[in-house]
Amino acid sequence: MRNIALKLMYNGTAYHGWQVQKTETSVCETIQIAIEKICGHPVQLVGCGRTDAGVHAERYIANFRTTSKIPVERLPLAINTHTPPDIAVEAAFEVAEDFNAIGSCIKKEYTYRIYNSKIKNPFYVNRAYFYPKKLDEVFLNRAANMFVGTHDFRAVRSVGTPTKTTVRTIHYCHVARNGELLELKVCADGFLYNMVRAITGTVLYAAEGKFLPEEIPAILERGDRSAAGPTVPAGGLYMTRLWYEDERLNG
Known part of the structure; x- marks a missing residue:
């Protein structure tokens, strides 16, 4: 076999x-x-x-x-x-x-894409989240960095697949801009149900002034899903990189 x-x-x-x-x-x-x-x-x-x-x-x-x-x-x-x-x-x-x-699988990377423009783009339908308000990627990156480390991430997950623990380790979480396309990349040893989409929603909530980026660790510590941001649409999310001991499978 x-x-x-x-x-x-x-x-x-x-x-x-x-x-x-x-x-x-x-x-x-x-x-x-x-x-x-x-x-x-x-x-x-x-x-x-x-x-x-x-x-x-x-x-x-x-x-x-x-x-x-x-x-x-x-x-x-x-x-x-x-x-x-x-x-x-x-x-x-x-x-x-x-x-x-x-x-x-040792770790995984997901990328969430946001089309940040006043005018919608038909070619990004179901491929990126259309967000018409101007976003500052430096500020977004500041908020995204607050998720790095080993934490209990129950505040940024939806009720779904049962799991033994909600503790995960995020190796990096950052935001970069390429023209009108923003990308939030997050790498972790594992992910909870809707975790990346909720992290993205929380980063956007910070950008909207709902709370400061520096308040995110306290939100994680409380574990209160209602205190974090919303779960953004699925169409902007991509699995983009994987790591294995067998290097032929990496990338």
């Missing part, structure tokens, strides 16, 4: 997230069906994280086990012939027997 890791990307607009759903179309199910067509047997695809409905991935790792003898270098093209245009497998690698896309 071979253990195969896939490096892939997808536009999540048409899907109800990564995880297989009973009544909704998911990214995982769509790729599984494609793999089963070429491998000739059922497979269970394990993803590196549960992206929510409408969330995108510029980098995503998933693995499955197969008895198929298809050469690993031929798998991406073969799988892509059976997937829709909004999902693409970039590369495939044979990995160690004990490799697991989520369990073996």
Whole structure:
């Protein structure tokens, strides 16, 4: 039995997230069906994280086990012939027997994109959050930096998937501007349900004068979800980078 890791990307607009759903179309199910067509047997695809409905991935790792003898270098093209245009497998690698896309992941980076302009842009619909008020990226970055470190992040999560602990370590959280596009990038050892979208909403609340950036640590310490900012729309969120011991999967 071979253990195969896939490096892939997808536009999540048409899907109800990564995880297989009973009544909704998911990214995982769509790729599984494609793999089963070429491998000739059922497979269970394990993803590196549960992206929510409408969330995108510029980098995503998933693995499955197969008895198929298809050469690993031929798998991406073969799988892509059976997937829709909004999902693409970039590369495939044979990995160690004990490799697991989520369990073996060391840390992840998400990017939240904000289109900051007075005039809306049709090409960013479901791809970035349209925010017409002028934002100061230096101020936003000051607020974003307040999330760095090991904290209990229950103040910036939504009720959803059960978790043993709400403590996570954020390695960096910063904001940069490229023209009218703002990007908030956050890297952590793990994420809670809607955590990045709530962090972004909290940073925007600070920019709107609801509280000072320096008050964010106290909001985290209290663990009061109502004191933090709102959960911003899913369409602006992307999984953008992953780290593994197997360096072929990094980037």
